[in-house]
Amino acid sequence: MSNVILKNVVKRYGSVAAVDDLSIEIRDQEFAVLVGSSGCGKTTALRMIAGLETATSGDIFIGDTCVNDMPPKDRDIAMVFQNYALYPHMNVRDNMGFGLKIRQMSKKDIDARVEEAADILGIQALLARKPKELSGGQRQRVAVGRAIVRKPKVFLFDEPLSNLDAKLRVAMRAEISKLHRRLGATIIYVTHDQVEAMTMADRIFIMHNGALQQIGAPMEVYRQPANRFVAGFIGSPAMNFIDAKVALEDGAMFIDAGGFRVRAPETFRSRLEPYLDRPVIFGVRPEDMSLHDATAGTGNSIKAHADVVETLGSEIFVHLTCEAHSLVARMEAPDSPPMVGDMLEIDLKMAKTHVFDRETSQTIV
């Protein structure tokens, strides 16, 4: 069993809590992605699991063993660092074999393991090179290779793709996912890129300011964000947030944003009732907005000015102003895209919208 458990883990630097009471369980063979904006404590959490940093308080378990006082070398983990940390004075072969050499494995076995890993990653031709003779993408592969030769229980990745160009990043994403299935190991993967989290994770762990916000499968955190932070973090472009209040008129429930008013679906009713006349935040994803279609007629459309129209090929992003509110809509490119300055009528898929408590930022619906 190689699950990883953090129980009430806190890490303080002076008065700053880099990680604040983090309790999570990462299951055996799971691909867990720790995601959050810069400085939220992801690296710190990973370094504590690796044993490179001691927790101020709390317990960490790998498998059934409490590893609080165990040095990194005994934890049977491998880590891929953000800057790869390849040893500059060793060639690729020695870099990858370093951990095995320490374990006093025979030269023959080391070579066999290194070549097997090089084969998986397609870097056989590079084995004799020094790290400085490699491109960024090749270095990244070597760093992954150095991790997998040891066949550890748990892999830790700290933003391994952030130094690669966009195209390579997409390719490596798929490769790491494949690797995970092939190795059947537990992977804890840290990133600030929600796309990486969505595409690779079995479960996403979202952090903010050192504290855990939500745990869930990618579609779960996308569809049912626990709070406003998660809602804004997952999805691109980010969800539109509009200050509004809940109003009741002629027995129908409305979300009133001042500039516009939309009718809340019946399913929202019971949960919105306690918030009548109270300030809330209305959240709608750009992809849940579309140009008004008279035939579909949801009756929930708003009128807005097109400020900027970005064409991406198959899609367009339209930046809109509706009274005092700015919104972004994302839609399939129509045959005649809207022009800047047009007054547009936009339909909202109300069933997919969210309402948040303005004080606590927690999701109401």
Place this chain on the structure above:
Amino acid sequence: MNKKLLSNILFYLIVIAIACIVLFPFLWMLVSSFKTQVDIISWPPKFFFTPTLQNYQKVFEEQDFLKYFLNSTIVGVVAVGFSLVLGLPAAYSIARFTQKKLSVFILLARLMPGISFLVPWYIVFSRLNLMDSYLALILSHMLIALPIVVWIMSTYFNTIPREMEESAMVDGATRQYAFFAIILPLSGPGIITATTLSFIFSWNNFMFSQVLSMEKTKTLPIAVYNFLSYAEVDWGGVMAAAVAIMTPAIILTMIFQKYVVKGLTMGAVKG
């Protein structure tokens, strides 16, 4: 004439002027070491003369110059060697665990005038019957070499990313193993800088050797000084001896020029 040319000329004039001031005593010394006593003190100075090696002959024959040379080498090499053995781990610890107190303490040893150590040393070493011993001299020279090693190397270790040894530790190494297998092999340039500089400073040291050494362990600078203490100063001999002393330091500096300059610009060294 345009402005740029003018400022260029001015620049080179200043450079030449400074070079003259710095190099003049050295050249004077070099030239004089090949002159006879008569030529040296003749006025106006003679620019054309028959060079003689008699000064060098005298230095190497009359005085046991080779012995002093050997003494300086032994003291320098052993003091620098021990300083590396003690200083490298200390510097690593300062760099990685931000040991402010330790580093300030070592800096303090560097900033205190050397002479303030001499009285206690003199008492301690004579009580221990260690006067005129290599041990006493080597220990005193470590006061010169160790701070240089620690300061240069802690600055250098700071430039090596932490992830280097962290990666090794996750790979299964102890911190000590990582230090020897990963960090030291990457520290070549820093170690060369520290070694060269601290050796030169030990080589040139006068004060500690003057007090703590006598006939047996006398080092080169003391030997030169001895030329001055004769009734009549043998200028040719002094000059030749000085040139002989400086030569190894100059050769070292030239070989490791790149590293020495780097070390000096790290601001880690007091002249």
